[in-house]
Amino acid sequence: MADESSMGSTSQAALLLKKQLAELNKNPVEGFSAGLIDDNDIFKWEVLIIGPADTLYEGGFFKCHLIFPKEYPLRPPKLKVITDIWHPNIDSKGDVCISILHEPGDDRWGYEKASERWLPVHTVETILVSVISMLADPNDESPANVDAAKEWRDNYPEFKKKVAKCVRKSQEDLL
Known part of the structure; x- marks a missing residue:
């Protein structure tokens, strides 16, 4: 049986996520759409990121899973791109590596300032x-x-070619 404090933080996280989802549904943000993977689990979201105009990813549709910890917003969610994508900040398994999704506090390797990392003010x-x-x-x-x-x-033309292939595949996968 979970103790009172963890139940309280879980329900607070769930309430906050419900509020953020309702806000996104009411006022959609250009560039992505978001919803739940399973209507019974507010901690697991499916996101569709639309490749931004004037970039190599333009026209792409990149499906992602955004998984929130029970301690949200004190700890960051994990973002995994499900669609094939070729990008320096997304590993081969689809895990997105970006400063604001790194655990709060100082970076033990000294690459990032604490202010660049996860802060509870961040929203979906x-x-x-x-x-x-x-x-x-x-x-x-x-x-x-x-x-x-x-x-x-070192080989931007080849990089562009791989990204274009991912964009085409993402369009086909959406059909």
């Missing part, structure tokens, strides 16, 4: 807007996919 909207921005402007200094980062730097 701020997370996804940051991810969309990351698609347009990869951080090759701290890559999750070293091969994609190296190719982005």
